[in-house]
Amino acid sequence: MTAMSTVSATPKIDFSGVSKTFHVRGQEVQALQPVDLQVRKEEFVALVGPSGCGKSTLLNLVAGLLEPTSGSVTYDGKPVSGLNFRVGYMTQKDTLLPWRTVNDNIGVSLELSCRSTPRAELKERVAQMVDLVGLRGFENHFPTELSGGMRKRVALARTLIYRPETLLMDEPFGALDAQLKLIMQDQLQKITQHQKMTVLFVTHDLAEAIAVADRVVVFSARPGRIRAVRDVPLDRPRDIFKVRFAESFSRLHEDLWDELKDEVVKGTDV
Amino acid sequence: MAPRPMSMTVSTGGQRGGFAALVTTLPGLIISRFLILFGFLAFWEFASDRLVSKFWVSSPTRIFHLLVTWIGDGSLWPHLEATLTAMGLGYVIGCAVGVSLGLALGFLPMFRQVIMPYVSGLYALPKIALAPLLVIVLGIDIGSKVALVAVTTVFLLFYSTLDGIRDVDRDLVQTLRLMGASRSEVIRKVLIPATLPWIFTGMRVAVRYSFTAAVVGELIAANKGVGYLIEANAGLYDATGVFAGVFVIVILSVAMTEVLTRVEGKKAPNH
Numbered sequence: 371m372t373a374m375s376t377v378s379a380t381p382k383i384d385f386s387g388v389s390k391t392f393h394v395r396g397q398e399v400q401a402l403q404p405v406d407l408q409v410r411k412e413e414f415v416a417l418v419g420p421s422g423c424g425k426s427t428l429l430n431l432v433a434g435l436l437e438p439t440s441g442s443v444t445y446d447g448k449p450v451s452g453l454n455f456r457v458g459y460m461t462q463k464d465t466l467l468p469w470r471t472v473n474d475n476i477g478v479s480l481e482l483s484c485r486s487t488p489r490a491e492l493k494e495r496v497a498q499m500v501d502l503v504g505l506r507g508f509e510n511h512f513p514t515e516l517s518g519g520m521r522k523r524v525a526l527a528r529t530l531i532y533r534p535e536t537l538l539m540d541e542p543f544g545a546l547d548a549q550l551k552l553i554m555q556d557q558l559q560k561i562t563q564h565q566k567m568t569v570l571f572v573t574h575d576l577a578e579a580i581a582v583a584d585r586v587v588v589f590s591a592r593p594g595r596i597r598a599v600r601d602v603p604l605d606r607p608r609d610i611f612k613v614r615f616a617e618s619f620s621r622l623h624e625d626l627w628d629e630l631k632d633e634v635v636k637g638t639d640v
Numbered sequence: 641m642a643p644r645p646m647s648m649t650v651s652t653g654g655q656r657g658g659f660a661a662l663v664t665t666l667p668g669l670i671i672s673r674f675l676i677l678f679g680f681l682a683f684w685e686f687a688s689d690r691l692v693s694k695f696w697v698s699s700p701t702r703i704f705h706l707l708v709t710w711i712g713d714g715s716l717w718p719h720l721e722a723t724l725t726a727m728g729l730g731y732v733i734g735c736a737v738g739v740s741l742g743l744a745l746g747f748l749p750m751f752r753q754v755i756m757p758y759v760s761g762l763y764a765l766p767k768i769a770l771a772p773l774l775v776i777v778l779g780i781d782i783g784s785k786v787a788l789v790a791v792t793t794v795f796l797l798f799y800s801t802l803d804g805i806r807d808v809d810r811d812l813v814q815t816l817r818l819m820g821a822s823r824s825e826v827i828r829k830v831l832i833p834a835t836l837p838w839i840f841t842g843m844r845v846a847v848r849y850s851f852t853a854a855v856v857g858e859l860i861a862a863n864k865g866v867g868y869l870i871e872a873n874a875g876l877y878d879a880t881g882v883f884a885g886v887f888v889i890v891i892l893s894v895a896m897t898e899v900l901t902r903v904e905g906k907k908a909p910n911h
Contacts, residue, residue, distance in 0.1 A: 433818060435814065453817055453818055454818075455818065455819075455820045457818070458818075458819075459815075459818050461811065461815070463811060465809070465811045465812050465814075465815040467812060467829070467830065467833070469833045469834070469836075478816070478819070478829065479819040479820070481829070482816075482819060482820055482821050482822075482825055483822065483825065484820040484821075484822070485820065532819065
């Protein structure tokens with residue numbers, strides 16, 4: 371019992387005093403002021419804030435693509451050093467392999483020797499994913515033959531298919547139209563809950579953040595720091611299509627928008 | 641009075657339209673092109689021994705007769721065969737070595753940093769300067785031509801392969817690494833497929849260079865080959881023989897260019 375509680379008390383991801391400074395053409399640019407944030411196991415945390423406030427930097431730190439200038443990032447209680455293979459990272463730019471079809475892009479992680487998958491199972495899981503992201507009929511298209519939104523969906527399917535325990539998502543649904551966005555949000559929250567994934571989800575869209583997340587973190591304009599953190603008082607799974615009309619949703623939306631709007635104005639001034 | 645200017649306008653318009661129509665239809669285009677060739681050959685034939693001594697410029701009819709003789713008695717084929725063999729073998733060896741070296745140095749950046757100055761130095765060297773050395777080492781036979789072609793081709797393929805690897809989108813590599821791909825999986829699934837178009841481009845460019853290298857190698861020292869044919873006839877002050885040899889090379893180049901244009905046309909729609 372005590373062992374259990376210590377395990378659950380250890381956050382999945384722990385940013386403590388993490389700051390990041392970049393050197394751009396000999397100039398120091400502070401992307402992130404010291405940030406403290408704990409993400410629990412199986413928690414869905416949305417990061418919202420103006421452009422360039424360091425949200426993507428946080429994801430890169432968890433993935434081990436960057437090292438913090440100060441402070442520490444720990445994953446399962448251990449400091450992140452080198453690439454963090456426990457996370458699936460869906461970057462802002464869809465990094466699809468241009469010479470592979472939709473099917474082969476989605477399945478690429480299952481071809482790797484670290485999770486070698488029998489051919490039949492691979493095919494089946496790819497087909498499931500194609501259905502999930504609504505790309506049936508495009509299985510044999512190449513990325514250049516797809517729209518921006520379709521490529522995003524391929525990238526999503528490619529990340530979900532290997533069931534990483536933690537998902538890092540950088541504006542995954544930015545390029546999608548409003549209806550499709552809702553459908554994808556719905557699928558994402560179901561899948562992540564079903565597979566007990568921990569999620570760090572970066573978005574510009576406050577309504578999206580509240581709709582999918584357990585907790586919303588609002589960042590200030592650059593240099594980024596946490597301005598507000600709120601729990602979303604709605605149980606998951608939610609009905610994504612209706613949750614927007616709940617009273618608690620609009621109250622939280624208003625509250626967070628008050629925090630965010632000053633920062634967005636500041637962000638555009640820069 | 642009125643119909644005259646009208647008919648003039650029509651006829652001028654008709655003439656312009658006629659020329660444009662002639663050039664835009666395929667037979668018309670071919671006829672126009674042949675007219676230029678024909679005019680050139682006719683002038684050459686006329687000038688030979690009238691304006692310039694035939695000792696210097698020979699004449700199209702003589703060259704044609706000599707070519708017919710070479711083809712008739714079969715004396716052309718061994719030369720053609722030697723040139724194409726030297727070119728083909730050298731090309732294949734050069735491509736294989738060039739791509740392998742390019743991949744190897746592309747995957748081993750440390751090693752690349754150490755040896756790149758030497759590679760650049762060798763690349764800067766005109767490869768023809770090596771021809772005499774190659775003749776000394778490999779003899780006057782086809783071996784030295786194969787080597788010259790190979791050396792020329794190696795660098796072209798080496799650089800296009802290396803540039804290809806260095807141009808690979810780092811984000812693609814990172815994506816696969818994060819998925820847990822090993823180094824060799826990153827090479828097989830990202831670096832090599834991403835580099836293939838660069839390798840193909842290098843291979844297309846190298847065809848022309850390897851042909852030139854083969855012929856130049858034969859011009860310098862050989863006992864066979866189209867280049868040798870030219871050089872031997874030049875030694876005899878036989879302009880007809882030289883021109884006949886040059887003509888064979890022109891035909892081969894045109895054929896090669898045509899084939900390559902077709903191949904490239906499939907890849908690049910604007911060609």
